[in-house]
Amino acid sequence: MVAAATREAVLAAVEEVGFVPNRAARRLVSGRSDAIGVLVPDITNPYFGAMVQAIQGDARRDGLAVLIADTGADPAEERRALQALSRQVDGLVAVTPITDLAAATVPVVAVNRQLRNHASVVVDQDAIAHLALGHLVDLGHRRIAVVRGPAAYWSAMRRDRAVERFAAGAEGCRIDLIGPAPATFEGGRTAYGAVDSSGASAVVAFNDLQATGLLVAAGEAGREVPSSLTVVGSDGLGLAAMTAPPLTTVAAPLEELGRTSRQLLGELLQDASGARRVTLSPRLVVRRTSAAPVVITRKTRHHRGRTHHVPRS
Amino acid sequence: MVAAATREAVLAAVEEVGFVPNRAARRLVSGRSDAIGVLVPDITNPYFGAMVQAIQGDARRDGLAVLIADTGADPAEERRALQALSRQVDGLVAVTPITDLAAATVPVVAVNRQLRNHASVVVDQDAIAHLALGHLVDLGHRRIAVVRGPAAYWSAMRRDRAVERFAAGAEGCRIDLIGPAPATFEGGRTAYGAVDSSGASAVVAFNDLQATGLLVAAGEAGREVPSSLTVVGSDGLGLAAMTAPPLTTVAAPLEELGRTSRQLLGELLQDASGARRVTLSPRLVVRRTSAAPVVITRKTRHHRGRTHHVPRS
DNA sequence: GCAGCGCCTGCAAACGTTTGCAGGAAGTGT
DNA sequence: ACACTTCCTGCAAACGTTTGCAGGCGCTGC
Numbered sequence: 001m002v003a004a005a006t007r008e009a010v011l012a013a014v015e016e017v018g019f020v021p022n023r024a025a026r027r028l029v030s031g032r033s034d035a036i037g038v039l040v041p042d043i044t045n046p047y048f049g050a051m052v053q054a055i056q057g058d059a060r061r062d063g064l065a066v067l068i069a070d071t072g073a074d075p076a077e078e079r080r081a082l083q084a085l086s087r088q089v090d091g092l093v094a095v096t097p098i099t100d101l102a103a104a105t106v107p108v109v110a111v112n113r114q115l116r117n118h119a120s121v122v123v124d125q126d127a128i129a130h131l132a133l134g135h136l137v138d139l140g141h142r143r144i145a146v147v148r149g150p151a152a153y154w155s156a157m158r159r160d161r162a163v164e165r166f167a168a169g170a171e172g173c174r175i176d177l178i179g180p181a182p183a184t185f186e187g188g189r190t191a192y193g194a195v196d197s198s199g200a201s202a203v204v205a206f207n208d209l210q211a212t213g214l215l216v217a218a219g220e221a222g223r224e225v226p227s228s229l230t231v232v233g234s235d236g237l238g239l240a241a242m243t244a245p246p247l248t249t250v251a252a253p254l255e256e257l258g259r260t261s262r263q264l265l266g267e268l269l270q271d272a273s274g275a276r277r278v279t280l281s282p283r284l285v286v287r288r289t290s291a292a293p294v295v296i297t298r299k300t301r302h303h304r305g306r307t308h309h310v311p312r313s
Numbered sequence: 314m315v316a317a318a319t320r321e322a323v324l325a326a327v328e329e330v331g332f333v334p335n336r337a338a339r340r341l342v343s344g345r346s347d348a349i350g351v352l353v354p355d356i357t358n359p360y361f362g363a364m365v366q367a368i369q370g371d372a373r374r375d376g377l378a379v380l381i382a383d384t385g386a387d388p389a390e391e392r393r394a395l396q397a398l399s400r401q402v403d404g405l406v407a408v409t410p411i412t413d414l415a416a417a418t419v420p421v422v423a424v425n426r427q428l429r430n431h432a433s434v435v436v437d438q439d440a441i442a443h444l445a446l447g448h449l450v451d452l453g454h455r456r457i458a459v460v461r462g463p464a465a466y467w468s469a470m471r472r473d474r475a476v477e478r479f480a481a482g483a484e485g486c487r488i489d490l491i492g493p494a495p496a497t498f499e500g501g502r503t504a505y506g507a508v509d510s511s512g513a514s515a516v517v518a519f520n521d522l523q524a525t526g527l528l529v530a531a532g533e534a535g536r537e538v539p540s541s542l543t544v545v546g547s548d549g550l551g552l553a554a555m556t557a558p559p560l561t562t563v564a565a566p567l568e569e570l571g572r573t574s575r576q577l578l579g580e581l582l583q584d585a586s587g588a589r590r591v592t593l594s595p596r597l598v599v600r601r602t603s604a605a606p607v608v609i610t611r612k613t614r615h616h617r618g619r620t621h622h623v624p625r626s
Numbered sequence: 627g628c629a630g631c632g633c634c635t636g637c638a639a640a641c642g643t644t645t646g647c648a649g650g651a652a653g654t655g656t
Numbered sequence: 657a658c659a660c661t662t663c664c665t666g667c668a669a670a671c672g673t674t675t676g677c678a679g680g681c682g683c684t685g686c
Contacts, residue, residue, distance in 0.1 A: 003663060023401060024346070025642035027337035029671045035380075043366050044551065049357040053383050056356075060382065060394065065401055067348075068381045069373065070366050081373065088336060088378055185555050212555050219557045238357065242498050242525050244532045244557055316633065338672035342641045 035065035036265060037085035037092035039099065041073035046237045047207070047254070051095050051111065054258020062266075071096060079103050091269050093261045097153045107268040109261045113154030119268055119275040121261045123252045123282055125155055129162035131250045131284040132204045132232045133170070140292045141202040141230060142172060145195045147188065147214070148179035149206035156180065156206060163204075176200060181210065188213025195229075196221065201293035202230035208237045208249055215243055215289065226291035236285060245288035253280050348378040349578060350398035350405035352412065354386035359550045360520070360567070364408050364424065367571020375579075384409060392416050404582050406574045410466045420581040422574045426467030432581055432588040434574045436565045436595055438468055442475035444563045444597040445517045445545045446483070453605045454515040454543060455485060458508045460501065460527070461492035462519035469493065469519060476517075489513060494523065501526025508542075509534065514606035515543035521550045521562055528556055528602065539604035549598060558601035566593050 002010075013019075027033050038055055040048040056066040067089055069081035078099045085092055091107040101108050101118060110120040136144050146163050149156030160177070167175040176198040181187040188210030195203045195214065205211035211233030215225055223229050225245065233240055236251025260278055267274055315323075326332075340346050351368055353361040369379040380402055382394035391412045398405055404420040414421050414431060423433040449457050459476050462469030473490070480488040489511040494500040501523030508516045508527065518524035524546030528538055536542050538558060546553055549564025573591055580587055 001663090006664080020400065022341070022642050024337055024340035025671090026644080027671095028335070028341050028642080028673085029644045031671080033337070043356070043369075044359050044362040046357050046359060046362070049359070049362050052381065053356050056381055056383055057385075060397065065380050066382075067378050068365065068369055069379075070369055072370075084373065087333065185551075209555075216555065216557045216559075238498070239552065239555075242522075242529065242552075244529045246529075314633090319634080335672050338641090339674080340641095341643085341672080342674045344641080 033065075033088060033090050034063060035067055035089045036262075037067040037069060037089040039069050039071065039078070039081060039085065039092060039094045039096050041071055041078075041096045043068070043070045045209075046239060047235055048095055050237075050254040051093075051258045051261075054255045055093055055262045058259050058262045071099075073098075075099070091265045093265055095261075097150070097155070107265065107272055109265045109268065111257060111261050114277060117275060119264045120277050121257055121264060122155070122277075122279055123257065124279050125158035126162040126165075128234055128250045128252075128282050129159055129166055129204075131282060132234065133163070133166050133175070135232065135248070135284055135286070135290065136202045136204070136230065137170060137173060139202070139230065139290060141200075142293075143174050143176075143198075143200045143202075145176045145178050145198045145200035145203040147181050147191045147195070147203065147205050147210055148177055149181075149183050149210075151180045153183070156183075159206070178203075179206075181206070183207050183210060185209050185213040185216075188215075189217045192217030192221065196223070200229075202232070202290070204232045205234065208233040208235040208240045208247060211247055211249065211289075212239065212243055215247070226289050228294060230291055230293070231289040233289075234282075236283075240285075241287070243289070248287045248290035249285050250282045251285045252282050256280055345403050346378075346401060347376060348380055348402045349575075350380040350382060350402040352382050352384065352391070352394060352398065352405060352407045352409050354384055354391075354409045356381070356383045358522070359552060360548055361408055363550075363567040364406075364571045364574075367568045368406055368575045371572050371575045384412075386411075388412070404578045406578055408574075410463070410468070420578065420585055422578045422581065424570060424574050427590060430588065432577045433590050434570055434577060435468070435590075435592055436570065437592050438471035439475040439478075441547055441563045441565075441595050442472055442479055442517075444595060445547065446476070446479050446488070448545065448561070448597055448599070448603065449515045449517070449543060450483060450486060452515075452543065452603060454513075455606075456487050456489075456511075456513045456515075458489045458491050458511045458513035458516040460494050460504045460508070460516065460518050460523055461490055462494075462496050462523075464493045466496070469496075472519070491516075492519075494519070496520050496523060498522050498526040498529075501528075502530045505530030505534065509536070513542075515545070515603070517545045518547060521546040521548040521553045521560060524560055524562065524602075525552065525556055528560070539602050541607060543604055543606070544602040546602075547595070549596070553598075554600070556602070561600045561603040562598050563595045564598045565595050569593055 036059055038052050059066050067085060069085055071078040071081050078096060082103045086105040093109045094101055095111040108118055110118050112122050114120045114122060148160055178191055178194045181191040183206050188205055192214050203214055205214055211231055214231050218225050218229050225231055233247045233249035236249050240247040240249045257280060264276055349372055351365050372379050380398060382398055384391040384394050391409060395416045399418040406422045407414055408424040421431055423431050425435050427433045427435060461473055491504055491507045494504040496519050501518055505527050516527055518527055524544055527544050531538050531542050538544055546560045546562035549562050553560040553562045570593060577589055
């Protein structure tokens with residue numbers, strides 16, 4: 001609402017004097033903080049690290065500060081953090097799988113779970129299940145174990161449902177559900193026993209951490225991957241490329257997940273009514289832990305023929 | 314400066330009405346923000362994740378908000394972030410290995426490097442070198458490769474010096490310096506070639522990520538760990554326990570590193586003159602990637618006797 | 627009864643913005 | 657020359673604290 005020439009002059013003067021607006025004063029009168037918060041259960045986990053990275057990169061570009069709270073997955077702590085953050089930010093992104101978000105007094109975007117009255121960004125669990133199981137079936141596997149994630153996770157619940165649907169439609173193919181097991185290395189490691197005794201030739205883990213645990217446990221048990229057991233993870237962490245052999249996994253679009261949640265939060269701050277839900281698609285990354293099952297009879301050899309078309313990374 | 318009874322009454326009233334002081338107003342007049350910033354090059358790296366976790370846990374307990382900036386190790390971005398954060402926080406912790414901290418206008422605590430006029434918390438690089446190399450010598454290794462970290466890192470520079478000193482004092486023991494190599498999985502992986510051709514029976518990596526790369530590269534080259542090559546890492550990340558075989562490493566006191574830097578920053582905010590420097594001690598964690606070297610001659614067999622006393626985790 | 631002390635109340639200034647409004651100066655069209 | 661528009665200046669209120677000071681009330685000790 002000023003003439004262009006004046007604007008230039010003002011800007012030049014600002015530059016010359018080195019004027020920087022005082023954020024506290026601005027906040028006081030405007031009521032906004034120009035900050036957003038990110039709630040995570042464990043920042044040490046690269047999954048959440050990637051999330052924070054994407055969110056803060058975008059936010060800082062827009063002049064938003066990013067406050068972080070690592071709750072250690074402790075419900076009491078989460079509640080406290082939620083309330084504390086609510087007073088310091090304009091809105092927040094909750095990447096915590098089981099937090100009660102009702103305590104928040106600012107707009108919240110939930111990542112990887114859908115709740116009533118909340119914006120959310122999730123990875124398509126159906127697609128994860130189909131990508132992983134489809135890959136295994138294509139390779140010729142007919143006895144597949146699936147390790148379930150923690151029952152309280154929205155994503156685990158959805159994944160289980162997707163797996164069950166897939167199982168119902170896959171003739172001549174037996175799928176055993178194992179667990180639930182914690183979404184950790186140890187969770188995968190201890191789940192190996194059940195996987196082994198299930199007689200499966202391939203196993204789909206709930207995430208990459210679990211898959212790594214399964215890999216290590218299989219190694220310790222003397223079972224070779226992928227020749228004797230195929231392992232497929234999910235998440236697409238950098239870690240997955242560092243295992244031996246490197247892990248076949250269904251990669252979540254981590255970067256996009258972060259950016260989208262940041263963007264949804266932005267929309268929410270402008271217009272609280274538009275609590276959108278978006279679903280992002282995962283991508284199968286075939287590395288070296290997946291292969292056709294060991295050939296035992298002529299019949300199974302028949303199936304192997306189908307695998308020849310499968311691309312290997 | 315009020316009577317105890319009055320204080321109680323006031324507190325009760327505060328509770329009843331649900332009064333919460335407005336941070337913006339408080340900041341405006343007090344000039345403090347009750348916030349600290351953490352600068353990291355890559356939050357996806359669990360080393361920095363652990364740092365952030367420890368810092369923010371402590372800080373939030375004291376009512377301090379924690380702002381985070383992930384700079385992607387880009388100098389321009391680091392400069393920008395440093396200036397932006399300076400205006401929003403009372404002080405910051407810089408866990409970035411090569412940032413120019415001069416642009417900061419608030420007190421800064423540097424982690425893992427020492428600078429003039431800056432408080433710092435570092436891990437004793439001398440101890441890391443001695444712990445790792447001493448362990449290998451005790452096991453009987455006489456040809457040891459050490460992969461150097463990036464030349465611009467203070468910690469790498471110190472580590473190199475410590476290694477050289479150790480080498481000078483270790484008779485009958487040859488130590489080859491490899492690199493510098495990036496402090497990453499890929500860095501370790503590509504360094505393997507040089508390690509192999511150096512003829513060493515053991516290698517000390519600059520950090521756990523590098524060590525993991527070495528482990529994988531060795532596996533791909535058909536060289537068994539630890540029977541044919543001993544690998545020792547450094548950092549003590551959770552990742553180190555997830556490798557196959559689990560990694561012997563010199564663990565940094567990550568939690569303590571974070572807490573101490575937080576505390577030093579606190580002291581600095583009270584009294585800017587006391588820019589303390591503290592050095593923390595690492596700890597050798599022996600797992601399964603270290604063993605006595607392969608016996609080739611009677612002479613080397615003689616050395617093996619010394620290893621029997623070495624505790625294995 | 628009075629000085630002195632401990633505690634409290636009440637008031638006002640200051641922090642650095644945003645926002646809105648009143649007024650004025652210059653330029654445009656008739 | 658007059659009304660009108662466009663752009664600008666200047667002033668003042670408001671945001672919710674902190675900080676400091678002046679004054680008052682009641683109690684204690686002499």
